[in-house]
Each structure stands twice: as structure tokens, then as C-alpha cells.
Amino acid sequence: MIFTFYSFKGGVGRSMSLANVADILARRGLRVLMIDFDLEAPGLEQYFPITPSRIRNHLGVLDLLLSYKKAMSRGSNENDVEPTFSSLSHFIVPIYPSLPHGRLDLMPAGLREGTTALTAYAVNLRKFDWQDFFFNWDGETFFEWLRSSLLRPTSSSEAGQGYDVVLVDSRTGVTELGGICAYQLADVVVMYCAANHQNLEGTRDMVRDFTSSKVMGLRRDRPLEVIVVPSRVEQRDPSLLVTFQETFKALFERYTPTPLVNESISFWDLMVPYEPQEAFDERVIAAAQNDNRSTRPIEHAFERLADAMSLVAAPSSSLAKARQIKGLSDEDQESAVFEQKPQYDLTRRFAPFDAYVSAPSNHDRTVIDQLVSYLSESARLSVFYDNVAGGDRVFPHVDQTIRRCRTFLICVGPTGLTDSWQQKELGIALDAATIGGGIRIVPVLLPDADLAAVPESLKQYAWADFRDGIENPTALEGLARSIRSSQTAQIEPTIDDHPPYRGLAAFSERDSRFFFGRGKEIDEIIDLLRQVFSIVLVGPSGAGKSSLIQAGLAPMLRAGRILGSEKWDIVSVRPATESLATITREIRKIVRHTILIIDPLEEVFTHRPDDFERRIFFKELDQTLKDQPKIHKVVMVLRSDYLVDARSHGLNVDLSSTAIFPLPVMSANQLREAIERPAQVAGFAFEPGLVERILADISHSPACLPMAQVALERLWKERREGWLTNESYDRLGGAQRMLSFSLEHFLSSANPSDRSLARRIVGYLVDLAGDTYVRRRAQLSDILQSGGQSSQISELIERLVEAHLVAVDGTPTGTFVELTHDYLLASDTTLLKWLEEDRERIRFLNFLRAEADEWQKATGRDREGLLLRAEKLTRATTFLAAYRDSLAADEVAFIESSESARTRRRARLVISLLVLLTVLTSMLAFTLWQKSVATSGQLRSEQALNRVNELLARTGVTLASPDGDWLFRRDSSGYEIINTHNAKVRLSLGSLPTISASAFSPDGKFFAAAFDDGSVHYWNLRENDTAGRALSNLDLARQLTFSPSGRLLAAAGDFQLVVWEVNDGRQALSLPSTSRILYLRYESDDLLKFTDVEGLEKTVDVRTGAIVTDSIKPAGPLVDPRASTGSISYRVCVGEYQRACPPTDVFLYCGSSVSEWAQARCSSYSLSQLSSRDGNKCGYSVVQVACKEAR
Incomplete structure (x- = not known):
């Protein structure tokens, strides 16, 4: 609503009344705007404890009018630009920006600070033609727009929009300004009349004018109420006072609004007495006085006027709802929170x-x-x-x-x-x-x-x-x-010995006025208690369960929120303070109607080690509650991770009489309320942005509530002149830093044994994501099973929970433990030092846990395939020997099962090799027998060796996997891979082209083969992979080998070395060679060593392709084992295609001179033709070079 404050004559206290009423309404929680429309004698800012020059240096009413005229005079091509006048916030300045709920703003008369600005203001005001404004500039439309803009409900953040109340200070007398303020803007005109004839007659005439049919026509029948206030009435002469009262009532009583009549309030009841001191000071009283000063009659007058204005407002409006608390219903009065008077300067947004x-x-x-x-x-x-x-x-x-x-x-x-x-x-x-x-x-x-x-x-x-x-x-x-x-003397609030924030302590019933954020849950619990006999409030550690019951629910029950509960006693017991038998015995003695609270119930488990005693307690408690007629309701508070234990020990959760209420995590809005409202009740305020900083610091933490309370408790001790400040929060290090201080304090006070156990626990609660530590939710059972000492670990975890450094939460899938905040892993703490020392151990431990988890979930033969092998198993067994205490039982079983599988594989491999050795021995004996009975002396060692190779081929076995699981063989139908466990064929390659090279990965997972058509393939033997993956072609691959991890596959072809990534088949390296590569092996995953036929040995960095080492082997040139003995010999193959030559031969292209090649290597030599074949170009020939003296 818009109230215009008007007086026929000046000097009646109109402006001062407006300022005080505005102050009162803003403190009641309303958004209030004052408009200084007394343009010829402005100065509303003088009534408030602010710097007047700041207000006078701000745009205001006159600037708004001129901006409107300027905008309306623009050409149509500028209509797409938002005119300045429509942004009302440009013309409004905050007076009380930091009230707990309300707000007080001012639209000043205009910019007039300084000689130049004041001169311009006076000239613009003198030249402003109101008739011209209305007739030529559509002034009526402008003021209708202004009305709707000021009062329109809005979600906009504009400071000048959406006000509950607008108070307009009008010009005195009969003026255009007075008419505009009353005729167009006002919903109610508050008229001031002093005790003299001029004021009485002039006010009477103006009341008649404002209520005339002519004005109603101008307002299009929009109602206009009038409130006439006798003002600055001298009290010292009773007879004159009575005369003025009779005359005043005779003139104005008939105009009293109906809502005031219904409340038996007359205009005379709104009288503002004359007080010389206030007439001189002219300051807002509430902002100027101290708490120890008694309330004066003039203050009551302003309060009565504010109440009267609230009565004439629409019942559903914010103004009507903001009447003083004496107007509340009895039920509302009982639940109302009485706030301290603000201890801070309302005109500031920050602490000084x-x-x-x-x-x-x-x-x-x-x-x-x-x-x-x-x-x-x-x-x-x-x-x-x-x-x-x-x-x-x-x-x-x-x-x-x-x-x-x-x-x-x-x-x-x-x-x-x-x-x-x-x-x-x-x-x-x-x-x-x-x-x-x-x-x-x-x-x-x-x-x-x-x-x-x-x-x-x-x-x-x-x-x-x-x-x-x-x-x-x-x-x-x-x-x-x-x-x-020089600091302002601060009036210490009465609650100073009872701070509004409790740190890690729970709120008690005595703290109920400071408990906020759980109103919804309290209502839901009360509704449940109306239906059932008992409830079990269940939630994770740090959720605020005890505070909700003690400071939230208990006061509501005492207030009678359940029928008759205001007459019941509330008895609260803690299992840790007395024996369990004593508790049940004392419950039986209760003789008055009672609400029983057991908080916290998990102390039955944390403080009572005797399992038999626990079971007896739950059994007797159930029976006692059934037999005790004086107990009307029971509330039990239980940490969620103990719900399963409580049920297994006999906690009665019969759904017909007991309800389990899971306490949800507080929403962001609930947290904001829990942070802001206690300070407001205590009369304090947060500096802008501080609440948002706290919320950001505690977000994503399961212990967000205790983190906030610890920070707020320390921040409260640092309060200054009514403010909780950003500077203090920075100096304290923020909520996260305060949490790390708690961790350091906990660890520094712990004994060496507890520190060692804490380090072991931390290993379960941290993962490595790349190089960054992250929190991990771990099963409590896994931690307790690791390395014994389960009772000590359980006790230490309880202490960490009490310090809110870890959180424990019970879920249907188990009880989980986690660190309360990521900052514990990012700050410079003992914890981080431990993690850095254990980085590699944590990395492998996380890998091991993931592998063991997959193994646990698998069934049948799949479990066997998921066991560790090769290098990973070797490292795991070493890890088990060193850190068995850090491993859960499942993880130990996983490693031991992997070891057992490896032992079985090795045994099978030994048997297979013994059989193979037997076969080979038999064939060798047969070959020697053939040699001894040969009639021709032309069978040489080469022919004998070739015969052995032929016989080897007939056995079919050409390669065994390192883990002993697979054999690669060839028979008449082609190539196949056999599983040594069951002798079944895993992979049949059929009649593919001839295989020139093959290899198993170290862990036996992959098999690779190179074919004489230049293609290279590989297969995953642990999956149903029959197609395999084809890699890029080489001229002819003669050597294949996997890296130690099995991640890379290398192939050596004719004058080319290629490396592929096994996971996706991507080519990682391609390197040319000046001669054929004979031998190929990995030094590590990153280093690959190869040797060519000329004895040149090189090591290449697979990541970069750079040659790391390059040297000639000391043994000299390679010697063909099939060459004659007694001299150093080479076999040189000359041909068109290298693939036609044996892999150990030196290959020369067509047209090359074998003699020149031999001269470069031997001082003397001899050549002998071994074989030859005609071809399209030079055909094919093999020459033996006997080098008698190598260079």
C-alpha cells in the first residue's frame, strides 16, 4: 500500500512521524520505501544515522521525472533502448540494507550535493511545469506506472520493486505536488493537524476535498482512506486540551475508517504529544536511544500509528500480517521467536x-x-x-x-x-x-x-x-x-553467556530459540507420534539428531502440540551414564504421565561391551514399556550404522506401534536457515557474502552441519559491533581449515598405537584418481577385519566420529565409513604427509581392491580367469608379505587363490614339458641311429638338424605360454591353441597362411601370430574371441614379442620394426632398420632391444622412437649354426624377395655382389654355391662365405 503523509501547515512533525513509522515497519520485517516528494524543502535523510551527503549525492524524484521526459522525447528509432527512468533502482538508496528480515530504502528528492548540483536542482525544479507534464507528457500514465512498479510482486532483484509499504512525504498546503501525492499515488492519506484554528480548518477543508466525488472521479473510484492524526499537542493545560479534543472529534470523527472503528480506535487515540527534545533533535527514536532508556509517550504514539495503518491494509497483505506480536493468536505467541534488538548499525552492510x-x-x-x-x-x-x-x-x-x-x-x-x-x-x-x-x-x-x-x-x-x-x-x-x-560501546545481549552456536555440542532444550532448519522434520515427527507409541529417529553421525529432539521436538511437546502433552513430563536418559539395568529399573518407577527420550541409543553398543547385557536390556526395555502405563510416548535416537545391531539384539520395531524415521540430510535452504537465524535472534548480522562462503566450504561433506557449527562457534567469539565478519572468517582459515585444525589436534594428542591404527584406517578411506587423492567410502567390516585389533579400531573410529573427522552411515547394503571433507586430503596436514609416503602402496592397494571385488562377484570359470598372473601376482605376493594388516580377508583370499592357481599351472607345465622332452629324446635317438647306419657320407650336421626340426614339427607343439595355461601346436588340419587344464582346443586357426612368428603375452592372456602374407593378428584367450584383431601389415614378420605388462606387441620384419598398443590395435611405433632384425626383446615396457644380422645391437625408446644405445656385440658377426665349423661362415641369400630367404641368412637384393660384401668383412674368404633357383629377375641363390680372417 501507498500512504501519503500530508499536512496543511508545516511544523507539525509530519516528516519525523513518517521516518519513525518507516523505521518501525521495517523492523517488523517489511520492505519499506520512503519517497521524499517535498521537493522544495527535502531532507528525510536527516532523520537517520547516515551520512546525509551520501543521500544528497544520489539521483531522486526530480531526476526520475526529468529522465522520463527525456526518454519520451527520443525518436522512435531509439525505442528499443531501455530508458533510464524504468530502472527505478537508479533512483533509490538503501537506508537499512542489513535488517534481519525487512528493508528500508529512500527515494530522495534529487541530486543536490555541492554548490553546482544544488544550483542545477533549483533551476530544474523552478522550470518544471506540472500542468505541462500532465497534459503534454502523459503524467497520469507515468504515475500509474510508478504505482504499479513500486507495489508489483516481483522476482526481480531490482531494489526498487516489490515493496510492502510505500510512504510518501508530501508538500504542505494546496499545491500540485500535494494533489499528485494524494489524488494519484495514495491508497491512504495520513493527515497531520496541530492544535490551532488554522490547522483545524485547513485540514478539514482538505479532508473534504480528498473524499469528494470529484477526487473519486479522478481516481476512477479507487477508494481513498483518510487517517487524521492530532500532532504536537501540548499536554500541560488540561482545559485547553479538552477543548481541542472536542473540536477535533467533531470535525474528523465521521471519517474514521471502518477497520479502526471495529477495533474501537479513534483518531484521537493516535495523538502525537509534543516533546521539546524530539522537536529539536528530529532523529529516528529507535536508532538514537540506548536500551537502558525507558520508552516515552511519543514512541507509543508512533507504534499506535503503525498499528492503525496495518489495520486499514488488506487482511492478506504483508502489512496486515506484520502487526505487533500482541496481536498474534495464543498459539502463535507460544511458538513465536522473540529476537534481540539488532546490535549492529542498520545503515551499514559491513562491520566498521x-x-x-x-x-x-x-x-x-x-x-x-x-x-x-x-x-x-x-x-x-x-x-x-x-x-x-x-x-x-x-x-x-x-x-x-x-x-x-x-x-x-x-x-x-x-x-x-x-x-x-x-x-x-x-x-x-x-x-x-x-x-x-x-x-x-x-x-x-x-x-x-x-x-x-x-x-x-x-x-x-x-x-x-x-x-x-x-x-x-x-x-x-x-x-x-x-x-x-573509539569503538562504539556495544550493548551486550542477554544471551551472551549462552551463545547461539553450539560447536560440536548438541543443542539442548534451553537452546531452542536458536535452533532452526528442521521445522519440516519436527512437524512430521509430531504427526507420527500422534499415530504410534514410539519412534526411532535414525540418521548418520553429524546429522543433528539429538539437537532436533532436545531443542526442536521437546519444546513443541511442552507447548501441547500433541493433545495433553503440555501436562506430561519429559524424561531423557543416556545409556552411557548409568547401567542398563538401572535404566529399566528407573523407568518402572515413573509415576507421572511421561514422554521418554533415550538419546543416544547407540551408547548401548559403544559403552557396554557385554553382549549378553545388551540383549537383556532390549528385552527388559520392551517389556517395561508395555507394562508402564504412565509412559505415553517413547522417542529413541539411533545412529543409522547401529540399526541392524539394535534389531538383532531385540529392539522392537513393530510397525503397528513403532515408526522408524530416517532423518534426511539438510537441504541448502535448511542449512542457510540454521546458519543465519540464530545470529538474527541474538541481534547480530552476517556481512554480505559470508553465509554463501560458509555454505560453499561445507558443501559435499557428510559432516556439513558440525563443520558449520564449529566455524560459527569460533566466528561468534570474533564478532565485532554486532557483526560476524568476512575478515574474522579469513583469519580463522574458513570452515575447511578449522576442520583440518581439529584433525591435527586429534592426531597430536593420540598415542603412537592410535596414530598407527589411524594411518591404517586412512588407507581404506582414500583413493588415487590419477595423482589426486579423493575420499572413498569403505565398508566398516573390511576395516575391522584387517590385521586384527578390531576392538581397538572400532573404538578409534568412534572417537574419529565424535570429532567429526569421519562419518559412519548404515545402509541396507552395509555400514560405510568415509572422511568428512575433501579438504582433509588437500591441506598441509599429517594426513597428507602419510599419504605422500604411502602413495605407491595406496595406488597398488586400490588396484588390488578393485580386482578382488570383481573376483568376488564372479562365479564358476569366470573367477579363475580373473585371478592375478605373472608380474601382477609377483607384486601382490610381495605386498601381502609386507602389508597383510592393511588387507581385508577377501583381498588376502584373492591373492592366495591366485598363488594356488599359479602353482597348479606350473605343475601342469612341468608335466607337459617332461612329456615333450621324452618325445624329443626319442626322436633324437632315432636321428643318431639313422646317422650311424647311413651309407652315404654326405649327411652332414645341417641335414641331421633339419631332420630333427622335421620331427619336432610332427609333434605339433611349437610354443607354450609363460603361465602354462596354453600350448600352440600345428597338425595336419592347421594351427590350434590347446588349454592345458582340460586339453580342449581354445582357438583353431584352420588352414590360414603359414605362420612365420608367434608369441604369448607374459600373463597368457593374449596370443599373437605373424603370417607369411605379411599380416599380424592377435587374440584374447580369456574371452570368447575367435576372430581376433588384425594389425597393419609388414613385408614379413620374423620376430614377435610382448612387453612385460602385455600392453605392447612388437614385430620385427625385413628392415622394419613395428610396435602396437594391444588394447586398441593402434600403431605406437614404426622404425626402419638398415638390415634384417634377428633377435627382439623388451628391457621394460618403454625400452625395446633388437639385434640385426650384422651384429649391431640397438635399444629404442618406444615412447619417442629415439635410439637409446647403439653398439656392436663383442662376439663379432653372427654365425649360422648350420655353417661348417672351423671357420667363421655366413650364409648369404641373394634374391628378389626377402621372405624367400631363411631368417638367419644375410639378405642381399638382386644385383648385389657377394664378393664385395665379403671383402668388407673378411681379409680372406672363399665362396661356395649352396643352392639356386631361376626367377623372373635374378631368381634365388644361397652362397656360403667362409671368412678365414674377419676384419
Whole structure:
């Protein structure tokens, strides 16, 4: 609603009443806007404890009107640009931006600070033609738009929109401005009438005018109520007072609005008495007085007027709902939270600094830094010191900051006050001290200061003398005392001995006024208790279960929220304080109607080690509650991870009489309420942005509530002049840093045995994501089973839970433990030091857990395939020997099963090799027999060896896997791979082209083969992989080998080396060679060594392709084992295609000279033709070179 405050004559206290009523309504939680429409004599800002020049330097009503006219005069091509006048926030300035609930803003008369601005304001006001504005500029439409914009419900963040109440200070007398404020803007006109004939008659005439049919026509029959207030009525002459009262009632009683009549309120009841002091001071009373000052009649008058205005408002409006708490129903009064009067300056958004330090820019900064360090750290004062260069400062920022300070320290060096920025800063401070009187100026003489250079304007102030040195303790302590003496005397709230934040302690019933954020859950629990006999409140550690019951539910039950509960006793018991038998015995003795609370129930398990005693307790408790008629309701509080234990020990959860209430995690809005509202009730405020910072710091933590409470408890101790400040939060390190302090304190106070156990527990609660530590939810059973000491580990976890460093949560799938915040892994703590020392162990442990988990989930033959092999198994067995205590039973079983499988594989391999050896021995004997009976002497060793090879081929076995699981063989039908466990064929390659090379991976998972058509394939033997994967072709691959991890596959072809990634078949390396590669092996996954037929040995870095080493083997040239003995011989194959030559032969292309090749290597040699074949070009020939003396 819009209320226009009007008076026929001036001097009746109209503006002062408006300011006080605005203050009252804003403090009641309403969004209130004042409009200073007394353009010829403005000054509403004078009534508030703010700097008037700040308001006068702001756009206002006259600027809004001129902006509208300017916008309306633009051409149509500019209509797409939003005119300035429509952004009302540009013309509104906050007065009380930091009220707990409401807000008070002002639209001043206009920009008029300074001679130039005031002259322009006067000229614009004098030239403004109201008739022209209405007839030529559609003024009526403008004011209708203004009405709707100010009162329209909106979700916009514009400061000037969506007000509950607008109070307009109108011009006196019969003026166009008065008519606009009443005729067009107002819903209600509040008229002030002083005790003299001119006021009575003039007010009577204006009331008749405002209620006339002519005005109703102008308003299009929109109702206009009138409230007439007798004002500044002298009380000392009773007879004159009675005469004025009779005349006033005769003139105005008939106009009393119906809502006031229904409440038996007359206009005379709204009388504002005359008080000389207030007539002189003209300040808002609530902001000016101290708490120890009694309430005066004029204050009651303003409160009555605010109530009367609320009565004439629509019943559903915010104004009607904001009447004083005496108007609440009895039920609402019982549940209402009575808040302390704000202890902070409502006109500010931030706490003031204790001191602002102004220092010359050309002075030694070390001295200034020492001074600031002492004041802020040792004296614990809030000090603002901007050490940027003067030219980099922003003047409005400096202006606002200085006005926020209690003391202005002007540092003076040897040249006096010659710095231009210091002069500006001093000018602002002097202006603030003169106008508002809220800042104290203290000159500080630096060690090299010249007293003669101190300006005369500063010599009138008491200075701080550091000419003997900045380390002077007497001078420092004196300066600190001086700054503290300038602090505003803070009225300590009555709750100061009972702070609104409880840290890690639970809220008690005594703290109920500070308990917020769980209203929805309290209502749901009360509804449940109306239906059942008992409830079990279940939630994770740190969820606020006890606080909800003690500070939330108990007061509601005492207030009678359940029929008759206001007459019941509330008895709360803790299993840790008495024996379980004593508890049940005391319950039986209850003789009054009672609500029984058992909180926390998990203490039956954490403090009572005797399992038999626990079972007896639950059994007797169930029977006692059934037999005890005086107990009407039972509430049990239980940590969720103990619900299964409680049920197994006999906790009765019969759904017909007992309800389990799982307490949900607090939402962001609930957390905000739990953080903000206790401070508001205590009369304190958070600086802007601080609540958001706290919420951001505690987000994603299962212990967000205790984290917030710990931070808030410490922040409360650092409060300053009614504010909880960003500076204090920074100094304390934030919620996360405070949590890490708790961790360090816990570990430093723990004995060596507990520290060792804590380190083991942490190993379960941390994962490595790349190089970053992250929290991990671990099964409590896994931690307790590791390495014994389960009772000690359980006890230590309980202590970590109590310190809110870890959280425990019971779910249907098990009980889980996790660290409460990621910051514990990111900060410089003992925990991080442990993690860095154990990084590789944690990395392998995480791998092992994942593999063991997959193995546990698998069944049948799949389990066998998931066991560890080769290098991974070797490392796992080493790990088991060193860290068995860190492994859960399942993980130990996984490693031991892998070892057993390896033992079985090796046994099978030994048997297979023995059989193979037997076959080979038989064939060799047969071959030797053939040689001994040969009639021809032309069978040489080469022919004999070839015969052995032929016989080997007939056995079919050509290669066995390193783990002994597979044999690669060839028979008449082609190639196949056989499983040594069951002798079944795993893979049949059929009649594929001839295989030139083959290899198994070290763990036996993959098999690779190269064919004489140049193709290379590989297969995954542990999956149903029959197609395999084809890799890029080579000319002919003669060597294949896997890297130690099985991740890479290398092939050596004719003058080419290629490496592939096994997981995706991508080519990782292709390297040319100057001659054929004979031997190929991995040094490691990254280093590959190969040797060519010329004896050149090289090592290549697979990652980069760079040759790491390059040398000639000491053994000299390679010797063909089939060459004649007694001399160094080579077999040289000359042909068109290298694939036609045996892999051990030196290959030369067609046209090459074998003699030239031999001359380069031998001082003397002989050549002999071994074989030849005609071809398209040069055919094929093999020449033996006997090198008698190698070069």
C-alpha cells in the first residue's frame, strides 16, 4: 500500500512521524520505501544515522521525472533502448540494507550535493511545469506506472520493486505536488493537524476535498482512506486540551475508517504529544536511544500509528500480517521467536574497521607494515591498509572505506603531509568527523618525522609518537588503547553467556530459540507420534539428531502440540551414564504421565561391551514399556550404522506401534536457515557474502552441519559491533581449515598405537584418481577385519566420529565409513604427509581392491580367469608379505587363490614339458641311429638338424605360454591353441597362411601370430574371441614379442620394426632398420632391444622412437649354426624377395655382389654355391662365405 503523509501547515512533525513509522515497519520485517516528494524543502535523510551527503549525492524524484521526459522525447528509432527512468533502482538508496528480515530504502528528492548540483536542482525544479507534464507528457500514465512498479510482486532483484509499504512525504498546503501525492499515488492519506484554528480548518477543508466525488472521479473510484492524526499537542493545560479534543472529534470523527472503528480506535487515540527534545533533535527514536532508556509517550504514539495503518491494509497483505506480536493468536505467541534488538548499525552492510591507515606512498613500507602487523595480529584490531600506489586507487572505494572506520590513522613522515592521496584521504576523514562525528583522527609520527613539518590542522589532535622507533611497546600499546576507546560501546545481549552456536555440542532444550532448519522434520515427527507409541529417529553421525529432539521436538511437546502433552513430563536418559539395568529399573518407577527420550541409543553398543547385557536390556526395555502405563510416548535416537545391531539384539520395531524415521540430510535452504537465524535472534548480522562462503566450504561433506557449527562457534567469539565478519572468517582459515585444525589436534594428542591404527584406517578411506587423492567410502567390516585389533579400531573410529573427522552411515547394503571433507586430503596436514609416503602402496592397494571385488562377484570359470598372473601376482605376493594388516580377508583370499592357481599351472607345465622332452629324446635317438647306419657320407650336421626340426614339427607343439595355461601346436588340419587344464582346443586357426612368428603375452592372456602374407593378428584367450584383431601389415614378420605388462606387441620384419598398443590395435611405433632384425626383446615396457644380422645391437625408446644405445656385440658377426665349423661362415641369400630367404641368412637384393660384401668383412674368404633357383629377375641363390680372417 501507498500512504501519503500530508499536512496543511508545516511544523507539525509530519516528516519525523513518517521516518519513525518507516523505521518501525521495517523492523517488523517489511520492505519499506520512503519517497521524499517535498521537493522544495527535502531532507528525510536527516532523520537517520547516515551520512546525509551520501543521500544528497544520489539521483531522486526530480531526476526520475526529468529522465522520463527525456526518454519520451527520443525518436522512435531509439525505442528499443531501455530508458533510464524504468530502472527505478537508479533512483533509490538503501537506508537499512542489513535488517534481519525487512528493508528500508529512500527515494530522495534529487541530486543536490555541492554548490553546482544544488544550483542545477533549483533551476530544474523552478522550470518544471506540472500542468505541462500532465497534459503534454502523459503524467497520469507515468504515475500509474510508478504505482504499479513500486507495489508489483516481483522476482526481480531490482531494489526498487516489490515493496510492502510505500510512504510518501508530501508538500504542505494546496499545491500540485500535494494533489499528485494524494489524488494519484495514495491508497491512504495520513493527515497531520496541530492544535490551532488554522490547522483545524485547513485540514478539514482538505479532508473534504480528498473524499469528494470529484477526487473519486479522478481516481476512477479507487477508494481513498483518510487517517487524521492530532500532532504536537501540548499536554500541560488540561482545559485547553479538552477543548481541542472536542473540536477535533467533531470535525474528523465521521471519517474514521471502518477497520479502526471495529477495533474501537479513534483518531484521537493516535495523538502525537509534543516533546521539546524530539522537536529539536528530529532523529529516528529507535536508532538514537540506548536500551537502558525507558520508552516515552511519543514512541507509543508512533507504534499506535503503525498499528492503525496495518489495520486499514488488506487482511492478506504483508502489512496486515506484520502487526505487533500482541496481536498474534495464543498459539502463535507460544511458538513465536522473540529476537534481540539488532546490535549492529542498520545503515551499514559491513562491520566498521577499527582503524584506517593512511601512509605516504614514498615512505618505507616496512615501517608501516610493522605497525599494521602489531595492530591486527597482536592487538587483534580490524585494520584497513591499502598498500597499492595512489594512482591505482579508486576514489569512491576509498571514500566508502574511510567512512566505515572508527579511527583514521594519518601517518606523517619527514616531509609532512605532501602526498596528494593522503591529503584526499584526510579530507574525507575530516568531512566524516565533522558531519557524522563517527570517526576519530589520530596523527601517527613515524620514526623519521619532523615535528615542524606536521600541518597545523593536525596539531590539535593527540598524536601517537613513534619518532623513537616503531618497536616502542609503550607507544604501540597506547595507540591500540586509543583505537579501542573509539569503538562504539556495544550493548551486550542477554544471551551472551549462552551463545547461539553450539560447536560440536548438541543443542539442548534451553537452546531452542536458536535452533532452526528442521521445522519440516519436527512437524512430521509430531504427526507420527500422534499415530504410534514410539519412534526411532535414525540418521548418520553429524546429522543433528539429538539437537532436533532436545531443542526442536521437546519444546513443541511442552507447548501441547500433541493433545495433553503440555501436562506430561519429559524424561531423557543416556545409556552411557548409568547401567542398563538401572535404566529399566528407573523407568518402572515413573509415576507421572511421561514422554521418554533415550538419546543416544547407540551408547548401548559403544559403552557396554557385554553382549549378553545388551540383549537383556532390549528385552527388559520392551517389556517395561508395555507394562508402564504412565509412559505415553517413547522417542529413541539411533545412529543409522547401529540399526541392524539394535534389531538383532531385540529392539522392537513393530510397525503397528513403532515408526522408524530416517532423518534426511539438510537441504541448502535448511542449512542457510540454521546458519543465519540464530545470529538474527541474538541481534547480530552476517556481512554480505559470508553465509554463501560458509555454505560453499561445507558443501559435499557428510559432516556439513558440525563443520558449520564449529566455524560459527569460533566466528561468534570474533564478532565485532554486532557483526560476524568476512575478515574474522579469513583469519580463522574458513570452515575447511578449522576442520583440518581439529584433525591435527586429534592426531597430536593420540598415542603412537592410535596414530598407527589411524594411518591404517586412512588407507581404506582414500583413493588415487590419477595423482589426486579423493575420499572413498569403505565398508566398516573390511576395516575391522584387517590385521586384527578390531576392538581397538572400532573404538578409534568412534572417537574419529565424535570429532567429526569421519562419518559412519548404515545402509541396507552395509555400514560405510568415509572422511568428512575433501579438504582433509588437500591441506598441509599429517594426513597428507602419510599419504605422500604411502602413495605407491595406496595406488597398488586400490588396484588390488578393485580386482578382488570383481573376483568376488564372479562365479564358476569366470573367477579363475580373473585371478592375478605373472608380474601382477609377483607384486601382490610381495605386498601381502609386507602389508597383510592393511588387507581385508577377501583381498588376502584373492591373492592366495591366485598363488594356488599359479602353482597348479606350473605343475601342469612341468608335466607337459617332461612329456615333450621324452618325445624329443626319442626322436633324437632315432636321428643318431639313422646317422650311424647311413651309407652315404654326405649327411652332414645341417641335414641331421633339419631332420630333427622335421620331427619336432610332427609333434605339433611349437610354443607354450609363460603361465602354462596354453600350448600352440600345428597338425595336419592347421594351427590350434590347446588349454592345458582340460586339453580342449581354445582357438583353431584352420588352414590360414603359414605362420612365420608367434608369441604369448607374459600373463597368457593374449596370443599373437605373424603370417607369411605379411599380416599380424592377435587374440584374447580369456574371452570368447575367435576372430581376433588384425594389425597393419609388414613385408614379413620374423620376430614377435610382448612387453612385460602385455600392453605392447612388437614385430620385427625385413628392415622394419613395428610396435602396437594391444588394447586398441593402434600403431605406437614404426622404425626402419638398415638390415634384417634377428633377435627382439623388451628391457621394460618403454625400452625395446633388437639385434640385426650384422651384429649391431640397438635399444629404442618406444615412447619417442629415439635410439637409446647403439653398439656392436663383442662376439663379432653372427654365425649360422648350420655353417661348417672351423671357420667363421655366413650364409648369404641373394634374391628378389626377402621372405624367400631363411631368417638367419644375410639378405642381399638382386644385383648385389657377394664378393664385395665379403671383402668388407673378411681379409680372406672363399665362396661356395649352396643352392639356386631361376626367377623372373635374378631368381634365388644361397652362397656360403667362409671368412678365414674377419676384419
